[in-house]
Amino acid sequence: MTELAAPWYATATFWTITVAAIATLLGGGLGGAWLTNKYANPKRKLQYAWLKNVSLLNTAQSATSTLHVQHGGNALRNPRLVDVMLQNPGKKAITASSFHNGDSIKIDLAANVLEVLEIKTQPTTAIAPPVSINGKFVEIAPCLISGGQYVTYSVLVDGDARNPSLRSPLEDIEPEETEFASGRERGRNIVSTAVIAINVLVLSLLSTLAFLAYSEAKVQRAEARTAYEAVEEAQEQAKRSGEVTAALCREMGRSNASDRTIVRTFCQIVEDDPKRKGP
Known part of the structure; x- marks a missing residue:
């Protein structure tokens, strides 16, 4: 059937x-x-980096050198220039309401802070957060730090300034020390991330196509095997049918002449029947 x-x-x-x-x-x-x-x-972040911490005097020659650095008429024993950068890398702004109890961000320079010499901000249209000096601290009062904005403070100190640190009162915003990345470097990082994402997507697509091809081949093999087994079964049935017919003809051949004529005619018809023959 x-x-x-x-x-x-x-x-x-x-x-x-x-x-x-x-x-x-x-x-x-x-x-x-x-x-x-x-x-x-987006999760808000505040990143900071120490860009520069250099002495303004040659320490090895300071004892014998006639060069002295003064600030406000006072001679400085170990004047240094420290540059620190603050950056909001996200798209969402950090607002004044993010400062817990109105406390200030404190940049501890581990040396006597004399003056903030320069403040630079990018983009230039953004407002640079104002600062104040309190001993060894540079303090930033509650203010707006726009998304993508970074600010660089150049500070004159007198002291070693060996272990500067940052104390943050920002709520739900963890400060993170990082290496400064220029606009070009950030662009390269974005491109690299995009390239990696595209590669992952292409690999995922290729993996899916390979899986589908494997599944299709597996299905075709199963269907071919089923067809082969059906052919073998049909051949076996035809063989058994032929054997039964031959046995019947032999048995009936033992009858009288009239019966043998009928048997031969029957067997001839069976032998010529294409339906009996296997594929």
Whole structure:
């Protein structure tokens, strides 16, 4: 009896493709939701970096040198220039309300702070947070630090300034010491991240296609084996049918002449019947 082909929705290939498509959609949807949430609600950060900490005098020759540095009429024993950078790397601004109890950010330079010589900010349209001096601290009162803004303070100190540090009162914003990256370097980092993301996406797509090709080949092998087994079974049935017919003819051949004529005619018809022959 000839078996009817399975409906298209019952094939392994259909379900393999369907499951892969659903998995891809779910993965893309979850990934899209995660990215949307990440960029719609970015985590605020405050990064800082020590860009420069250099002596204004040659320490080895300071005892014999006639060169002296004064500030406000007072001679400095170990004048140094310290540059510190603050950066808000996110898109969301840090506002004055983020400062707990209105406390200031304190930059501890571990030396007597004499003067803030220069303040630079990028972008130039942003307002640079004002600072005040309190002993060995440079203090930044509650203010606005725009998203993507970074500020550099050049500070004159008198002392070793060996272990500068930063104390932050910002709520839910963890300060992070980092290496300063210029605009060009940040651009290269963004490009590198994009290239990595594209490579991951391409590899994922290739893996999915390879899986689908493997599944299709596996299904085709299974179908070919089923067809081969069906052919073998049909041949075996034809062989058994021939053996039964031959035995019947031999048995009936032992009858009288009239019966043998009938038997020969019957056997000839059976032998000529194409349906009896195997494929």
